[in-house]
Amino acid sequence: GQQVMQIPQYQHVQEGEDFTTYCNSSTTLSNIQWYKQRPGGHPVFLIQLVKSGEVKKQKRLTFQFGEAKKNSSLHITATQTTDVGTYFCAGRKNSGYSTLTFGKGTMLLVSP
Amino acid sequence: NAGVTQTPKFQVLKTGQSMTLQCAQDMNHEYMSWYRQDPGMGLRLIHYSVGAGITDQGEVPNGYNVSRSTTEDFPLRLLSAAPSQTSVYFCASSYSVIGDSYGYTFGSGTRLTVV
Numbered sequence: 001g002q003q004v005m006q007i008p009q010y011q012h013v014q015e016g017e018d019f020t021t022y023c024n025s026s027t028t029l030s031n032i033q034w035y036k037q038r039p040g041g042h043p044v045f046l047i048q049l050v051k052s053g054e055v056k057k058q059k060r061l062t063f064q065f066g067e068a069k070k071n072s073s074l075h076i077t078a079t080q081t082t083d084v085g086t087y088f089c090a091g092r093k094n095s096g097y098s099t100l101t102f103g104k105g106t107m108l109l110v111s112p
Numbered sequence: 113n114a115g116v117t118q119t120p121k122f123q124v125l126k127t128g129q130s131m132t133l134q135c136a137q138d139m140n141h142e143y144m145s146w147y148r149q150d151p152g153m154g155l156r157l158i159h160y161s162v163g164a165g166i167t168d169q170g171e172v173p174n175g176y177n178v179s180r181s182t183t184e185d186f187p188l189r190l191l192s193a194a195p196s197q198t199s200v201y202f203c204a205s206s207y208s209v210i211g212d213s214y215g216y217t218f219g220s221g222t223r224l225t226v227v
Binding site: 006009033035041042043044045046047048088090099100101102103104105 | 145147152153154155156157160170202204212213214215216217218219220221
């Protein structure tokens with residue numbers, strides 16, 4: 001079945017450093033979504049990417065969808081302690097209706 | 113709007129007991145689903161529904177039943193609890209079954225321990 005791999009599993013940065021998490025799918029995706037889960041909380045939707053090569057920004061967060069629609073990345077510029085949490089990508093296959101398959105997530109810890 | 117409401121928030125069960133995890137949404141969402149989250153495993157889909165009266169299995173359906181008699185409610189039943197079902201369970205809903213720019217709305221979760 002479809003697999004969505006996410007790396008790294010864990011990253012610890014100093015406040016002000018940049019952070020990037022990568023998501024790779026074994027199959028072409030129709031779209032990809034990103035979610036953030038704070039410690040002890042529930043996943044919260046951040047963004048959806050649909051077009052090949054698409055780039056979207058939300059303040060310090062930059063999301064990219066690969067040209068082949070099989071990979072994606074989330075980059076955070078100048079991390080803050082409020083960025084702490086686990087970031088999940090979730091992909092939907094390029095074959096009509098299908099469910100979302102979540103990656104295992106990247107846990108980000110930011111030290112002040 | 114309350115969004116997605118899950119009850120209970122915490123539950124301890126003995127092996128072999130049954131119980132129902134409740135999920136309700138007030139956003140008129142078409143799609144509803146149940147995920148379990150275990151350390152290092154991410155979110156795994158248990159069951160999902162694309163509308164009232166329609167349900168289907170996800171990646172890890174064994175030991176769980178669902179039904180969707182109304183648009184709003186999507187309960188998850190554990191038939192005979194096992195320690196392997198100790199997990200955090202999330203209900204999620206979305207407006208469209210094929211994905212939309214608003215993504216999934218998750219409930220706050222139910223932390224289940226089976227002893």
